[in-house]
Amino acid sequence: MKFFVDTANLDQITEAGELGVLDGVTTNPSLMAKEGISGEANIRAHYKAICDIVDGDVSAEVISTDFEGMIREGSSLVEIDDQIVVKVPMIKDGVKALRWFTDNGIRTNCTLVFSAGQAILAAKAGATYLSPFIGRIDDINWDGLELIGQIAEIYAVQGFTTEILAASIRNPLHIVRAAELGADVCTCPLNSILGLLNHPLTDIGLEKFLADHKKANG
DSSP: OEEEEEOOOHHHHHHHHHHTOOOEEEOOHHHHHHTTOOSHHHHHHHHHHHHHHOSSEEEEEOOOOSHHHHHHHHHHHTTTOTTEEEEEESSHHHHHHHHHHHHTTOOEEEEEEOSHHHHHHHHHTTOSEEEEBHHHHHHTTSOHHHHHHHHHHHHHHHTOOOEEEEBSOOSHHHHHHHHHTTOSEEEEOHHHHHHTTOOHHHHHHHHHHHHHHHHHHO
């Protein structure tokens, strides 16, 4: 499974890259605003800075909700760098845009996916990535991870090549379970990835090894 970090923070992206497990980045308008990035020129420059750091795909989201606007924005975004993947919302005009981008050789990430039916539409339209939002489904007392498994099964049966990108990851367990259920990619904050490092037995074992070494070597 590939690891993407879900942030617009350059320091976090750099740290994730230095860890040696980073495959890409996802961003959205909210994450850009969180970093104080505003204005088209500044946003484009920030996307370029991200692409210069990471050796992998960088999802850049369109703001428009109409077909013509999405095509215009997406076509402009991919001019920033070859690593850019156009992030398109799962709405009617979004599906139309997915097909247009696919037919014109532009890679896409279909976002805000909450059902298997939406996942089928995105795959039929040729989406490169599909982003089911695990945490937000959990927030309404449903099982977001169950959706990952359902989509993975459908895609396998139907031979769809769209990659399942598990999004809205809230904790390290989400990552492990998404991997078990067939997600191709997970995107999450850096702290969720770092959380995979933690286990009390590792800490206890390391403490014992160091204590034994010190005892044996004075």
